[in-house]
Amino acid sequence: MPFVEPGGYSRGELDRVGNRIREGVAGSEDLRILDNWRASHLYVLNTFQASLRTRRSRFDVGEQITIAQRLKRRPTIIDKLNREAGMSLSRMHDIAGCRIIFPNLNSLDRFRTSVLNSRAAHELLGDQNRYNYIVSPKPSGYRGIHDVYKYNVGSTGGVRWNGLRLEIQYRTYIQHAWATAVEISDIVNATRLKFSEANNDITRLFLLCSEILSRYHEGVNGYCGNLAARDLIFEYKNIESRIHAISRLRGLTSSAFQKFARSSKLFILVNYTSTEKEGHFEAESFPDNASAAVRYSELELRLEGIADVVLVGSSQQDAIKLAYTNYFSDASGFISALDQAVEGLS
Template sequence: MQYTGGDIKRLGKRLRDSKGKHISDEDLDLLQAHRLSFTEPLFRVFKDLTQHKTRVERSAIIAFRLKRISTIINKTIRKPKMQLNRMWDVAGIRIIFNNEAAVRKMLSNIRDNYEVRGEIRDRFNNPKKIGYRAIHVYITEPESGKVIEVQLRTRETHNWATLVEITDVLYGTRLKEEGYDSNEEWGKFHQLVSSNRELEEDEANFLYKTLDKHDFISRLADTFRNNTSTVKKQWQNVHHKDKYFLIELSSDSVPKLSSYSDYEKAETDYFKAYKEDEGALIVLTSINKPSFEQISIAYANYILSYHKFIKDVQEILKELAVEKLENHNFKEFRKIFRLYEDIQANNIINILIERDDVTVKIEGELLRLESQSKISTKKRKEIKKQINAGIRGLINKHVYFMNEVNGVSKTLPIWALQTKSFLNKHEKRVDKRLKSIELKFDKN
C-alpha cells in the first residue's frame, strides 16, 4: 500500500476524532500498513542490539514488538497534540538486564553506535509517580530513517511493570496508560511495591490491607495455577525453528500462545485476531533464543502463569506479622498469617515454572507431572531432585520464620491462648503440606 506522511498524519486525526469507535476497514488497513513499514528496520536493529547486549550481559532477555493497534489508537486519543506520523514507539525493543550497571553500559553502547533522537528518558533517576523505572531511548535506523524505541530495564523494574499490567487485567484498571492518578489506591500500592527501601510500618499495613481488601494474592495465585499447565502444554508444541510468538489474552484471563517461523504469517494472524476482537489483549513478539522461562518473564502480563511478586510480598508480610504479634494485635496477626500460609502453598507450584519439559496437575497433596515427550529414568530423577530441593528451600525458610514467631509467642500473656492454639494448628498444617508433597510422573 502506497501512502505518504501526510496520509498518516490525517489518519491520526480521524482515529482521534473517532474516539476509538467505528473505525473504517480502510483506516485499519492503512494503520496496519504503517505498522508493518517498521518491520525490516526493526529486524535490523534487533539483530545488531542482540550482539551488543550479549557483550554486556549474555543472559539478558531481548525481545521486540510492533505496538498493538489498540494501543496506538488509544495513544492518539490520549495525546491529542501528537501526530501519528511522529509517534516514535510504534516499533520497540526491550532488553532486561540483571542490574542497573548493565543497563547503563548498554545505553553507552547505543549512544556510541546510533543517532539518538530527542531526549533520553531516564526513569531510574526520575521515576514516574507510580514507581516506573526504566530508560527509554529513541534511535534512528540508518537505512530507513525510521525511529525505533529501545527500553532498558532491570529484572526487578520489569517485574514491577508487568505487575501493574496484571493488575489492569484482573481489576479493569488503566494504570499502565493513565498512571497513578487514574486510581490512587492501586497507584499507591504499586508505588510502594516499586520502592527499593524498607517500608515503614504504616506503609506495610497499607500494602497488606490492599491485598486483603481485593483478595489480590488469591486471585493472582488462582489465575497462575489455572494457566500454568495450559500454557506449558502450548509451549511444548513450539518448534525449535519458531521465533515469533502471538499471545492472546481472553476476557477470562486464559492465554493462547501460538508460535511461527514466518513473521508475515504471524502478522496476518495478529491483524485477523485484532479485527475479530478489538478489545482483546493481543501481542506479537520475538525473543532471541526463546525459552518458556524467558517468555514467562518478558510477557508475564500476558502469560499469567508466574510472577516474582508473590515471593517478594511474602517477606514483607512476615515482618508485619511479627510486629502485629509483638504489639498483641492478634486479630490482624492471624489474618496476615493466613495470607502467608496461602502464599507458601502457592510457592510450591511456582517452583515448576523454571522447567520447560513438564506440566503439573494438582490432585489433593499429589503433584502429578506430565510430559508430551518420553523422559528417561535418569531425567525423571534429575527433575524430582531439583523440585524437591526447591521445596526443601521453602521448608527451611518457613522453619526460620516460625522460630522467630514462636520466640515472640513464648512471651505472650496467658490470656492469648486463642492465638497460641491458632499458631500450633497452622504451623502443623503448613509444615505437613510442604513435607507431604509427592511427585509422580504419568506414564508416557
C-alpha cells in the first residue's frame, strides 16, 4: 500500500508556510506543501491504528470498543492556525487522529493503561494527565482524554516519518454522544460552541447536558459538580424552553446514515452545506492512502465553501458511522441518552 512521504522541507520552512496561511498571503506552493504534510501523516495513522486494533483483540470477548481514524480537514487546519496565534504548523499535534470509543469508563481506563504501558518507542508528549478532560472536564462540558505521541521507530522503512505527531482520543459512548451533538448543533444552530465561541445560553445548556449525562450514565460529577440534581434539571429545562437548541436536534437522522454501507477501509465523506444540494451526502471509498490523499485535496479545493469534506477510515463494520455521526447529521444517540438521564434525575 503506497504512502505519501514528507516532502523534504525543514520544520522552519513548514512553519513559514503556516505563517503565510495565517496572514492570508499563502500561494499555491504553500498549499501544496500543506497538503503533502497532511497526507504524510497517513502512514503514522495507519501504523497506530493497526497497533490499537491488535491490542483491542487481546481484550475480553464482547468488549464493544470502536476504533476509527481521521485526517484533519484543510479548512480546520487553517482555522486552528488563525484561532491560536502561537500555533505552528509543524507542532500541530492533531492533524492525524485515532478515535477510540468505549462502553464505559472502566473499559476506557484499562485499555488506555495498556497503551501507556506498552514497550513501543513512540514518545508521549507531556505527562499522562496533560489532556485528561475526564479528571478535569473543560468548562464547555467536554469530557474525554487526548494523548499525543511523537512517532519514533528504528526500522528502515519507517524512519522517514519519525517526528510526526498523532493524537489518540479516548471517549466513552456517552462522552462521544455529547461531543458529536455539539458539532451537529453548531451546524443546526449556526454557532461555534466547539470552539467556545457560542452565546451564553447555548454554552450553558450543553454544559448542563454534559453534567446530566455524566451523573446519570457514568455515576460521576462533571464540571458542575456543585449543582444539586434538582437545580441541574430545572436550569436545563428553563434554558431549553427559551432557546429550543435540543429540540432542533430531535428527529435529525440523515438518510445517508441509514444507507451508508461498508465496502472499504478508507472513505471520503462529503456533506453539502449550501447550494441546491444542501443536506446531500456522498461517500467515496479508496483502496490505498495515496489515491485518497490526492482526491481529498482535489475535493476540498473544488467544494470549498459549499461542502464539508473529511477523510476517515476504520477496519470495523459500522465504525465510521458511530465514530463520525456528526458528518451524518445524526443526533439520535445523544437525544436518547439525554432523555433517559433527565427522566432518571428528575
